[in-house]
Structures are given as C-alpha cells and as structure tokens.
Amino acid sequence: MKLVNILAGSPQLPDLPIDFTNDVNWIGVDRGSLTLLEHGIIPTLAVGDFDSMSEDELRRVKNRVGKIIQVDPVKDDTDTELALSQAFEKYHANFVNLYGISGGRLDHFLSNFLMVLKPRFNQYAQKIKMIDQQNIIRFFKPGHHQIQAVAGYKYLSFITLGAVQELTLPDEKYRLQDQIDPYPTAYVSNEFVQPTANFSFTSGTVAVIYSRDLKKEQ
Template sequence: MDYKRIVIFTGGQLTQEFLQEIQPDDVIIAADRGALYLIEHGIQPHIAVGDFDSITEEEREIVNSNSVEFIACDPIHKDLTDTEMAFETALDHEPTHILIFGATGTRMDHTLANVHIMVRAMQHHISCALQDEHNYMTLTTSSAVVEQRGFTYVSLLPLTHEVTGICLEGFMYPLDHATIRMGQSLGISNKLLDKSGTVTIDSGLLLIIQSKD
C-alpha cells in the first residue's frame, strides 16, 4: 500500500502552527468547526463532516461551498461525536497514518474519548497521533521511536492494567524491563538525551505523551 496520511482537524483547540504541519499529499478531513477554521485560513478540506451545530447556518453554507465533499448529519439522532465521525471517514480511505489536531480542550470527556480513538486505529494496524499546542500523543503495543519534535518531556502511561518489559534507550532516565501499572507515576516526565529515543515493551498498551508547559 502506498503511504497515505490523513490529517483530521476537529473542533477543539486549534492554532495556526498546525496548518504548517500539513503536507502536500495529505488527505484533509475536517470535523464541524474544524472545517470552518481551515477555510478561514485558506485551506480547503477534502471532506467536511459533522452535525455542524457549533457554527451558524451562514457558516455552514461557507463550509459546504468550500469543501470538496460535505457530509452532514442530524445533531440529535446520532451516536458518534464529530471527531469519531471524521475518524470513521478516515478509516474508509485505508490510511497508514492518522494525525488529529483539535482533539483536546476543556471537555475532558471528549479528550479521553479521542485518546481512546487511537486504540481503534491500532486495531486496524494504522498508526495514529493526537497533537495540540502542548502535547503529542501516540500508542504502542511493541516498540516506538520517539522524536524530539520540540517538546520538553516524554511520559509513559499504561492504558491497560499494566505494561510489562518496558525498555528505554536514549532517555535521561532509562528503564530495563520495567513494569508500570495503572496509577503509578514511574513513567512521568522523562527526557530525551538527543533527537530521538526508543521505547519497547513486552505486553500491554502504552500511551506515550510528549509535552511542554
């Protein structure tokens, strides 16, 4: 399969720095207000999806007219969040990687649900990341290369009861076949020694969060 990256802009916290992350070959899917944000900054979404209940009728028409494809649903009779709708649309295109902007914000329920979306991507053998102004989040069940990306800290949190066999190379605080269980803070606030480091695990599901204040 050829490399295909899908970038999703959803309705959380967005900044113009994210627009610079878009690559020429990216497929851009925008959810609800994320679509309006892109259009206001001169970028045409390939697909705009959602109930669009966070924008006015006039803004909705702007999104409809300036998107290659427009998919709207009833805001009352729907089971998915706008972000999950965008994610499901992305899955239909069989990407190798999904990068999601605007998936975090003041609604912790939506933020956690969007973190869990990455588990769904992994089940489809698709790498996935969430990025906001202060964080870059990925998952691994085996190994991952962590690149510097301009973030200060690297934290490891288990998304299963425990994660075993954790080994770190290229980090200030190395681990050698360590186990981290839910509720433990052993993996918080590590740092890379150079431009990248490697995380490997034996079992479990590990959330890798690169962050800065």
C-alpha cells in the first residue's frame, strides 16, 4: 500500500502527529513544510501560496525541498486541496493521512472536513484519514463496513453528511436500524463493545470519528 502523509499548515501541537515518521512520503502544505523540516523530515513536495511564512522561512524551505508548487494566494482551491490532488493524481496514493487540519480555527477545519464531499475527492473518500492527537476521522461510501477499535479511543461517532439512507449500527453500544436522515446528523459518543464494529447504509457519505478525552495536566 502506498501511503502519503500530508501535513497542513497548522503549527498547533494538538494538530501535529504524535510521532513523525520518515519512512513514508510527506507533502508539506504551506507552513506545514517548515514544520516537517523542523522535525527532521524533508517532504517529497511542498505546496501552497506560502503566505504564512516570512521570506527567510520560505527560503529555508526552497533550499531543502526538491519539489515545490507555489501558487497565487488568489485561487479557487485551498492549499490542502491542492496537496490532496497531488497525493492521489501525481503520487497515486492508496491511502492518505492528513494532519494539521485546523490550527484551532473552525473555518479551516470545516473547509478540510467538507472537501471530502466534493466530487473530485469523494471518489477517494475511503482512502482519506484525518488525524490529530484527540481524533481520527474516516469517511465511508454506501455499503457494509467493519471497523476496528483503536486503543485509547473510547468514543465512536457517526456523522451523516447530507442525505443518508438506512444507516444501521447493529453491534455498537447504541444501535440503529435502517435510520433515514434527509439532512446531516451527528450520532455521537457511541462505543465499541467488541474489538470490531459493523455498520451499513445505502446512500450518501458517512464520517466515522474515533475520539478520546485528553488527560488534564495535574
């Protein structure tokens, strides 16, 4: 499986990977490129308008990264969308892990979360995972799916994105049977009761969110 990791521009600690690994291809988005370099990783590609960097910081990126796509700040696609397009179309990723998607800003988070509904990306929905230090988000197309519990993530939520037909949760802690939602609906704080859980639906897109409460510092 060809995995591509994308680090978007958020420098916030909760948005960053818990462990940076150098054994996969990384794409740095805007300031995410600089963050990767600071963690000892030279991204395969840096992409964005780089308007969040100083001239000196951008020079550092250009001196270290072999391939850079710099675009005009006035554009139709977000920097993250450009990176995701490159991951699938240029690097032929079988799976993409996307980090740094919010930086604490809800508009950035929603832009990244909802881009999976765009037709050009929706075809790849099940190959995209969004990760921060408190959440793992996956996306699913219609059908029957089985997912596995992840150690440390207690909660399991199902978010219907648009009209979803016949959502069935047969073996989670809180069950649903053939639920029809004509509008987006969040079924939150469910839980695994076994190492795996099954669910199914017949139309639309569903986001599945693994989440956990961060320990409070004493």
